[in-house]
Every structure is written in C-alpha cells, then in structure tokens.
Amino acid sequence: MADDDTAPSWLRPVLKPLRPAFLEVLTLSFFANLLATAVPIFTLQVYDRVVFHNGLSTLQGLVAGMVLVLAFDFVLRQTRSRVLQRVALTIDAKVGRRLFDKITALPLRTLESRRTAFWQGIFRDLDTVRNTLSGATVVLLVDLPFVVLFVGLVYVIAAPVAWVLLIAFGAFVLLAAWSAATMAKAAKAEKDKAARRDLLVAETIQGRATVKALALHRHLRPRWEDLQADTIGRSIDRGLRNDGYVNLAHVMTMATTVAMTTVGALAIMEQEMTIGALIAANMLSGRMMGPMNQVVGAWRSYAGFRQSAARLGKLFGEAEERMTAAITHDRPAGRLSLDGVGFRYRKDGQPVIHEARADVPPGGITCLMGRNGSGKTTLAKLLTGLYRPGEGRVLLDGADMAQFSREELATWIGYVPQETVLLSGSIRDAISQGTVAGEAGDEAIITAAKRACVHDIIMDMPDGYDTDVGEAGALLAGGVRQRIAIARALVTDPPVIIMDEPSSHLDTQAEQTLAQSLAALAADRNVILVTHSPVLLNAARSIIVLERGRIAAGGPAGQVMTWLQGRGAAPGQQGGAKAPETREAKADGGAA
Ligand SMILES: Nc1ncnc2c1ncn2[C@@H]1O[C@H](COP(=O)(O)OP(=O)(O)OP(=O)(O)O)[C@@H](O)[C@H]1O
Numbered sequence: 001m002a003d004d005d006t007a008p009s010w011l012r013p014v015l016k017p018l019r020p021a022f023l024e025v026l027t028l029s030f031f032a033n034l035l036a037t038a039v040p041i042f043t044l045q046v047y048d049r050v051v052f053h054n055g056l057s058t059l060q061g062l063v064a065g066m067v068l069v070l071a072f073d074f075v076l077r078q079t080r081s082r083v084l085q086r087v088a089l090t091i092d093a094k095v096g097r098r099l100f101d102k103i104t105a106l107p108l109r110t111l112e113s114r115r116t117a118f119w120q121g122i123f124r125d126l127d128t129v130r131n132t133l134s135g136a137t138v139v140l141l142v143d144l145p146f147v148v149l150f151v152g153l154v155y156v157i158a159a160p161v162a163w164v165l166l167i168a169f170g171a172f173v174l175l176a177a178w179s180a181a182t183m184a185k186a187a188k189a190e191k192d193k194a195a196r197r198d199l200l201v202a203e204t205i206q207g208r209a210t211v212k213a214l215a216l217h218r219h220l221r222p223r224w225e226d227l228q229a230d231t232i233g234r235s236i237d238r239g240l241r242n243d244g245y246v247n248l249a250h251v252m253t254m255a256t257t258v259a260m261t262t263v264g265a266l267a268i269m270e271q272e273m274t275i276g277a278l279i280a281a282n283m284l285s286g287r288m289m290g291p292m293n294q295v296v297g298a299w300r301s302y303a304g305f306r307q308s309a310a311r312l313g314k315l316f317g318e319a320e321e322r323m324t325a326a327i328t329h330d331r332p333a334g335r336l337s338l339d340g341v342g343f344r345y346r347k348d349g350q351p352v353i354h355e356a357r358a359d360v361p362p363g364g365i366t367c368l369m370g371r372n373g374s375g376k377t378t379l380a381k382l383l384t385g386l387y388r389p390g391e392g393r394v395l396l397d398g399a400d401m402a403q404f405s406r407e408e409l410a411t412w413i414g415y416v417p418q419e420t421v422l423l424s425g426s427i428r429d430a431i432s433q434g435t436v437a438g439e440a441g442d443e444a445i446i447t448a449a450k451r452a453c454v455h456d457i458i459m460d461m462p463d464g465y466d467t468d469v470g471e472a473g474a475l476l477a478g479g480v481r482q483r484i485a486i487a488r489a490l491v492t493d494p495p496v497i498i499m500d501e502p503s504s505h506l507d508t509q510a511e512q513t514l515a516q517s518l519a520a521l522a523a524d525r526n527v528i529l530v531t532h533s534p535v536l537l538n539a540a541r542s543i544i545v546l547e548r549g550r551i552a553a554g555g556p557a558g559q560v561m562t563w564l565q566g567r568g569a570a571p572g573q574q575g576g577a578k579a580p581e582t583r584e585a586k587a588d589g590g591a592a
Pocket residue numbers: 112345346352370371372373374375376377378379
C-alpha cells in the first residue's frame with residue numbers, strides 16, 4: 001500500500017535518536033529472558049536431584065538462588081518499563097510538537113478540505129504510534145527472538161521432544177502471517193465506519209441548539225442507529241476474526257503441551273529422558289508459546305499502528321505555507337491589488353473568482369457587495385493571503401503576497417472572519433491573540449477594544465478584562481463576541497483591516513459607532529468590509545460589486561450606488577445600467 005510505504009520515511013528520523021534506548025530495552029530483555037530460564041531449570045533440578053536424592057541442602061541453595069534471580073528479574077523489568085516510558089515521552093514531545101506545527105503550517109484550504117473528525121483523529125493516531133513504539137508491542141518484538149533460545153534449551157535438556165516445539169513454532173509463524181493478512185483489512189474497515197459515526201455525533205453536538213429547537217432527534221436517530229449498527233457490525237466482524245485466530249492459537253498451545261507430554265512420556269519409558277526434563281521442557285514451551293500467542297492477538301494493534309503511521313506520514317508530506325520569512329520586510333502602507341485573480345475550490349470544479357482586477361489603496365473604507373454565493377468571502381480570504389489564487393496574483397504594496405510569511409501577513413492584516421470564534425481564556429487573552437506572540441500590552445489591548453467599541457461593555461462586567469469568554473467565546477453575547485473579534489483584529493494596529501460581515505451581530509447604534517470608528521481608522525489605513533449594512537456602506541469611500549465571482553463594478557461609493565439603483569435591481573444582479581468600472585475596479589475614491 002502506498003500509504004503504508006510513507007510511514008517509515010518520517011518515522012526513521014524520530015526513531016534514530018531512540019536507538020540507544022531500544023538497545024537498552026533489548027539488552028534488558030536479553031537478561032530478563034535468560035533469567036526466565038531459571039524457573040524451568042530450578043524445577044528440573046528439584047525433580048531430578050532434590051526429590052530423588054532427598055537433597056534438602058541442595059533445595060535450600062536452589063531456593064536462595066531463585067530468590068535472588070526473581071529479585072533481579074523484577075529490577076530488570078522495572079528498568080525496562082522506565083526506558084520505555086522515556087521513549088513514549090520523547091515520541092510524544094517530538095512527534096506531538098511536529099504534528100501541531102505541521103497542522104498550523106498547512107494552508108487554510110488543506111485544513112478545510114478534510115473533515116473535523118480527521119483532524120481530531122490525527123492526534124489519536126499520534127497516541128497509537130506512541131503506544132505501539134513504547135508499549136507491549138515493543139516488548140513482544142524484543143522477546144520474540146528469545147523464542148529460539150527456549151527451543152534451543154529444550155533441545156539441550158529434553159532433545160526427544162524438541163522437534164514437537166519446532167513444528168509448533170512453524171505452525172504459529174504461519175498462523176501469524178495468515179491473521180496479519182486479514183486483520184489489517186478488518187481493522188481499517190472498522191475504523192472507517194467508526195469515523196462516519198463519530199462525524200454524526202460531532203455534528204449533533206456542534207448543532208445542539210438547532211437539534212433541540214427543531215427536535216431533530218427523531219430524524220437523527222435512524223441515521224445514528226444505521227451508522228452505529230455498521231460500526232458494531234464491522235467491530236463484531238473484526239472481533240470474531242481476531243478471536244478465531246486467538247482461539248486457534250490457544251488450542252495449538254494446548255495441543256503442543258499434549259503432544260510434548262505424549263512424546264515425552266514415550267521417551268521417559270524408553271529412558272531417553274527424565275520426568276524433570278519433561279516438566280522443564282513443558283515450562284519452556286510455555287515461555288515460547290506466550291509471545292507466539294501474543295503475536296497472533298497483537299496483529300490488530302500492529303495493523304492500527306501501520307495505518308496511523310501512514311496517515312501521519314501522508315500529513316507530514318503535505319505542502320506548508322511560508323510561516324516565517326528569511327528577511328524582515330518593512331511594514332507595508334497597505335495598498336492591495338488584484339491582478340487577474342482566479343480561484344476555484346476544487347481543481348476540477350468551477351472557478352469561484354474569475355479574472356478579478358482591482359486596485360484598493362489605503363485611505364478609506366472599501367465595501368465588497370454581492371449576492372449570496374457571489375464570492376465575497378472567498379475574495380476576502382484571497383486578500384488576506386489565506387487562500388492562494390489559482391491564476392493571477394494578489395499584491396500588497398505592489399509585491400506578490402505569496403512571498404510574505406503567514407506571521408507577517410497576520411501582523412499587517414487584521415482579519416475578522418464571518419464566523420466569530422474566540423479561543424477560550426479571558427477577554428484579555430482573546431484580544432491578545434491578535435498578535436503573533438499571543439501577548440499584547442495593556443495599552444494596545446485597551447486601544448483596540450475602544451476602536452472596536454467594546455471597552456465600555458467590558459468595563460461594565462464584574463471581572464472586566466479577566467472575564468472568561470468560555471469555549472469558543474460561547475459565554476459572551478453574539479454582539480460582544482463579534483466586537484472582541486474586531487478588537488483582536490485591531491490589536492497590532494495593522495495597515496490593512498479586512499472584515500467579513502463585521503456588523504452581523506451588532507445593533508444599529510453599535511453599527512453606527514463601529515462605522516465612525518472604522519472611518520477614523522481608514523484615514524491612513526486600508527479598510528475592506530464585506531457588508532450590505534447601509535450604515536457601513538454610508539461610510540464607504542468605494543464599493544466593489546461581485547456577480548458570480550466576477551467584479552461587475554467598482555469605484556467611488558456614490559457612483560456605484562447610483563449605478564446599482566439605476567439598474568432597478570438589487571446589488572449584484574445582471575442587467576440595468578452599465579457599471580462605472582467593469583474590467584478593473586479602482587477603489588481609491590477618486591474618479592474611477
Ligand atoms: N470551503 C468551500 N469549499 C467548496 N466550495 C466553497 C467553499 N466555500 C465557499 N464555496 C463556494 O464558493 C462560492 C462562493 O462562496 P462565498 O462564501 O465566497 O460567497 P459569499 O458571496 O461570501 O456568500 P455569502 O454572502 O452567503 O457569505 C459558493 O458557491 C460556495 O458554495
């Protein structure tokens with residue numbers, strides 16, 4: 001599988017520095033397995049020497065020796081567990097950090113192209129990889145070679161029964177290979193079904209208010225039951241197969257004991273070996289069967305590990321955004337230009353933005369208008385550098401935006417998305433998060449809050465700037481949440497401010513105050529608003545009208561409004577008067 005092949009390449013550099021730790025585990029396991037032979041040898045000595053020769057002093061010596069051996073064995077196992085804990089911690093720290101950095105460095109389109117459940121699952125994949133590389137599977141892997149040691153020892157002390165063990169060993173290898181082939185498929189099918197069920201659960205929780213208000217539980221329940229039944233079906237299928245192999249392995253273990261005892265009894269009658277040797281051989285075969293049984297049962301977790309490692313490998317291979325820049329660019333004045341910009345969400349899909357050309361200098365508010373689905377939000381994301389255009393270029397102060405790092409763009413462009421989400425913490429934290437470092441000075445925070453017309457509201461709260469915003473800002477009223485998101489966008493005092501429907505949750509009075517505040521900010525900044533609010537449109541220097549992804553008009557606000565009214569149609573509709581500018585929107589407020 002191509003996916004599986006990508007796993008080792010990213011794991012190799014992670015595992016390389018851990019080699020000494022794995023070597024330590026191997027050495028400790030070597031001694032632990034050597035010590036494990038002590039009990040059968042002790043038994044052999046007791047049966048063959050102590051019992052037959054009444055050797056009480058020998059027994060005392062043997063017991064004393066065994067006490068030492070068992071204590072040493074305990075120390076060895078404890079040390080091995082500690083080393084494995086260290087391995088787990090290292091993997092968690094290294095891969096966990098790399099995974100988080102990778103996810104935050106992925107372009108927004110990559111993040112949007114996969115479901116939320118995928119991103120949640122990817123951290124569970126990290127747990128699976130960590131647990132496999134630092135848990136029972138590693139112990140099993142290092143124990144496996146010692147199976148040969150036990151077979152060898154049986155050959156030394158009970159040669160007539162050794163061939164039974166050899167046959168059993170071969171049979172177990174075949175069984176493990178057989179289970180490997182089928183369990184990987186069954187485990188993947190189960191995981192895929194569980195992911196679909198989890199998606200429905202996540203959606204239900206996310207839309208809990210809607211689900212309650214519309215009493216959607218009746219509608220959701222059959223879907224959930226179907227998905228749950230599918231998941232259970234796959235789980236049962238996987239469980240039955242797994243149990244089948246495990247049970248077969250169990251029967252094979254008992255059959256090996258029966259065969260060994262039978263062959264051993266015949267050998268004892270022929271005086272080819274002693275009873276003590278047979279008992280010791282049986283104990284050693286138990287030591288051999290243990291790991292072999294585990295291999296058959298552990299295949300499911302190994303299959304899960306391969307799949308998780310493959311998913312992580314694929315993710316680590318995804319292209320990243322430029323997060324930091326090689327040189328520090330000067331803070332731009334804020335002129336934004338679209339140079340024949342085209343954009344589509346899917347390579348084979350329809351273009352959502354066609355050949356957009358516009359020039360928006362700082363020094364005023366520019367409003368983006370258009371019907372639902374005309375591409376306003378998409379264009380706003382292109383202007384913030386969150387999306388890269390498929391065709392053409394987006395320019396900031398005449399320079400292609402692609403060359404700037406995400407951190408630079410985040411500092412220079414204050415962006416308020418359509419859906420306001422605040423990260424949990426205090427209001428102070430929420431506003432501070434507008435800076436790349438996540439920490440802003442008190443003065444900057446208060447200035448931003450005042451500009452977003454939320455300072456007075458915060459001061460009215462009992463905990464002021466310490467007020468907890470709750471999960472995703474859920475503890476705040478929608479309008480307050482939106483204003484805090486605006487303050488967050490303004491905290492770096494950026495030369496460019498882009499807001500998508502910034503007044504959708506504001507009352508008229510708040511909208512008017514916001515319009516005044518933005519108009520003052522726009523004096524020496526570039527403020528671009530996606531809006532249909534008459535209050536904000538009134539404050540606009542220029543307007544760009546989108547129609548089905550094309551710039552239908554752009555120019556001084558008054559002129560565009562007159563054009564829109566002259567068409568006798570709502571903004572963005574076809575027909576009517578000719579637009580003031582159609583090919584290239586000039587939004588400098590002057591003659592367009
Ligand atoms: N993540 C996405 N994946 C695929 N298609 C998308 C995605 N986001 C938007 N679209 C599509 O792109 C087109 C433009 O959407 P966009 O949200 O930019 O329009 P809009 O003018 O902002 O709409 P609205 O006024 O409703 O917010 C729509 O047809 C929409 O279905």
